[in-house]
Amino acid sequence: MAGSLEFIKSTSGTNVASIDVTDCFSDKYDVYKITLTKWHNPSGDSNALLRLIDSGGSVISDNEYDNAQLALRSYNTYPQDQATNTSNMGTMAYTPLNQTYNVGAVIYIFNPYDNSSFTFLKVQNANRHSSGLLAFKGIAVHKVAEQITGFNLYSSQSATQDVEAKVYGVK
């Protein structure tokens, strides 16, 4: 299909500990857009964290990432969160305990399939916290030049999730 934004795949899961979105990055695109419109945790507060999947299908959980985020809160000041040599690319969404408000997030991933380049990410999202709006604006990098073919979303609290995400290629 010709176009600037081309649908690649969607994924969803119910009561899953984490979700792998595999084989969504290829040599067809340099930039990818991911929309995340559901992140529901029936058992506790939960941040949706993102890791990359390498060409062998393995989730990269080594301390190979840097990330920085600003949390925008309607109910309080804005805390900063940053880490170097950490194990994930930061918070892609947030949900409080067992609330079905769900979330809105757009994530861009740059150069994942190029094995001569690091992989970069930026995210903007809006979520409902029990005290009000909680939104994140963030960036991240995977500091190893290797071929990335997918990504993994998992909960910071290791609980099961309901999740919906869609992946697009940006021409």
Add this chain to the structure above:
Amino acid sequence: MPIGQAKFGLLGGVDLGSLELIQTQDVSAVSDIDFTSIEEGVYNVHFLVFALPNVTSVLNLRISNNGGTSFISSGYQRALQYGSVAGSFGEDKSTSATSMLTFGSSSSGREKNGYVYLYNLGDSSKYSFATEHSMNNHSSLGYYFGFAGGLLPTTEAHNGIQLEGGTGTLTGVASLYGIKES
């Protein structure tokens, strides 16, 4: 030409793939820019991009639950981070806002340009959320960036979007797109 096409380097109205134009409005000195047929049953993510070279009062974003007959003017929660070329950085937040997003005040016809993502508008079981990134001109701050999030904590379907100009007028172009789900 829809400004989203220009923004993404798409000339000549080519097939936009999964980014589907719903409506473009090219306006001059109007009070508000209303999108009242947003196809909320088709798209769960909307993309609104605007280039308004002349905003004379304020620019805010509101949504509707009655097809644009009226736009909701209370109960929003939002948080904005801004930073100006003059070195002024700050926060603007509210748990009882009159709009989902604000792009700030403007006097003497200043510019406001940006894009907004809106999520789950048509899903009556979910809240409606928005995120934005914009570049604005303010009478005291000068040029500044803004990025923000907003939500309306009500589980109902929303079927209209308004760029609201307050007591002033808006001049420029705004385009609304749907992001196709498959």
